[in-house]
Amino acid sequence: MLYMAPFQGITTDVFREVYTRHFTGISKLFTPFYTQIDKAKTLRTKKTALSKTSHNGVNVIPQVLSKNADEMKLFATFCSDLGFKEINWNLGCPFPRVANKQRGSGLLPHAEKIDSILEKLMPALPLQLSVKCRLGYHSPDEIFRLLPIFNKYPLTELIVHSRLGVQMYKGEVNLNAFADIVKLSDIKTCYNGDIFSKENFSDIQKRFPGVNIWMLGRGLLADPFLPMRIKEKNIDDNEVLIIRRYVDDLYYAYRQKMNDKPVAINVMKEFWSYLSLSFDNPVKVFGKIKKAKNFDDYEDGVRFAFEQHKWIGNGGTRLAFHKSTGD
Ligand SMILES: Cc1cc2nc3c(=O)[nH]c(=O)nc-3n(C[C@H](O)[C@H](O)[C@H](O)COP(=O)(O)O)c2cc1C
Numbered sequence: 593m594l595y596m597a598p599f600q601g602i603t604t605d606v607f608r609e610v611y612t613r614h615f616t617g618i619s620k621l622f623t624p625f626y627t628q629i630d631k632a633k634t635l636r637t638k639k640t641a642l643s644k645t646s647h648n649g650v651n652v653i654p655q656v657l658s659k660n661a662d663e664m665k666l667f668a669t670f671c672s673d674l675g676f677k678e679i680n681w682n683l684g685c686p687f688p689r690v691a692n693k694q695r696g697s698g699l700l701p702h703a704e705k706i707d708s709i710l711e712k713l714m715p716a717l718p719l720q721l722s723v724k725c726r727l728g729y730h731s732p733d734e735i736f737r738l739l740p741i742f743n744k745y746p747l748t749e750l751i752v753h754s755r756l757g758v759q760m761y762k763g764e765v766n767l768n769a770f771a772d773i774v775k776l777s778d779i780k781t782c783y784n785g786d787i788f789s790k791e792n793f794s795d796i797q798k799r800f801p802g803v804n805i806w807m808l809g810r811g812l813l814a815d816p817f818l819p820m821r822i823k824e825k826n827i828d829d830n831e832v833l834i835i836r837r838y839v840d841d842l843y844y845a846y847r848q849k850m851n852d853k854p855v856a857i858n859v860m861k862e863f864w865s866y867l868s869l870s871f872d873n874p875v876k877v878f879g880k881i882k883k884a885k886n887f888d889d890y891e892d893g894v895r896f897a898f899e900q901h902k903w904i905g906n907g908g909t910r911l912a913f914h915k916s917t918g919d
Pocket residue numbers: 597598599600623624625655682684685724753761784785786787807808809810811
């Protein structure tokens with residue numbers, strides 16, 4: 593099974609709806625994290641973005657970033673009332689402004705706090721809970737202190753991005769640590785990190801024959817066909833036509849959602865920072881779109897990408913290259 597990873601600012605409800613309209617192969621979608629949702633009033637403002645429990649038949653799992661059991665319970669009840677069956681707890685966000693407040697991956701060194709949150713929360717939960725975490729913030733020792741705690745609770749899944757918080761998105765993923773986690777976890781475990789092509793997916797899969805859930809992140813944003821390539825689904829010969837329809841669909845969906853305000857372009861720029869990697873010259877393709885100041889500039893940039901450049905797919909492999917060269 594393949595899951596789509598959450599990306600703050602990218603995998604919004606609009607994106608999830610449009611992506612699943614054009615591509616298949618994904619079994620679960622995760623929302624970017626919700627935070628500071630300690631009041632029912634704040635939560636109500638999130639209702640529109642959470643109005644769909646599934647997109648084109650693929651279930652959505654809302655994600656929460658919190659270190660407060662009461663806040664998480666409020667969020668869980670809100671999601672349950674909207675018809676969701678599971679929420680996901682973010683213990684992976686590495687950004688200092690989050691981690692320094694002992695949230696996201698910043699909570700991983702504090703096993704006793706995680707235990708007391710789960711102890712208070714689990715009996716009160718109206719739906720299921722899964723966890724998305726890293727190996728630790730400073731050291732992989734942290735996850736090995738946490739596994740006996742996670743094992744005590746009926747968590748549905750443990751999704752592990754096999755890096756440390758301090759690594760952010762750089763450096764190698766630690767496959768040895770993941771192998772030990774699989775041995776010690778009583779919870780269904782999902783692998784996440786640096787799956788960029790069918791080939792490197794096969795290599796990672798061979799190392800973990802007992803694992804059957806895989807979460808795809810930047811590789812999928814760079815090449816939306818990645819789940820279909822991994823599953824060896826038949827892809828229409830004309831990939832570029834499908835990509836063009838997808839990009840245009842997303843653009844007009846955002847314009848509509850944002851009442852034709854130019855901020856729609858900013859969201860598309862973020863999206864293109866990944867998609868451009870699958871074109872023959874990512875720097876030129878993204879360079880033009882990045883400069884767009886209005887809808888006309890943006891549309892020129894898109895025409896430039898499709899008319900002057902070639903779609904080659906598998907853009908995620910370029911992320912691996914950027915990583916190894918320290919870009
Ligand atoms: C810009 C950006 C935003 C992200 N937002 C979230 C988020 O809201 N929740 C979360 O759990 N992970 C978030 N992530 C992490 C990804 O979901 C994923 O775990 C990470 O990119 C590793 O997977 P990959 O190597 O396949 O990309 C984010 C990553 C990036 C680069």
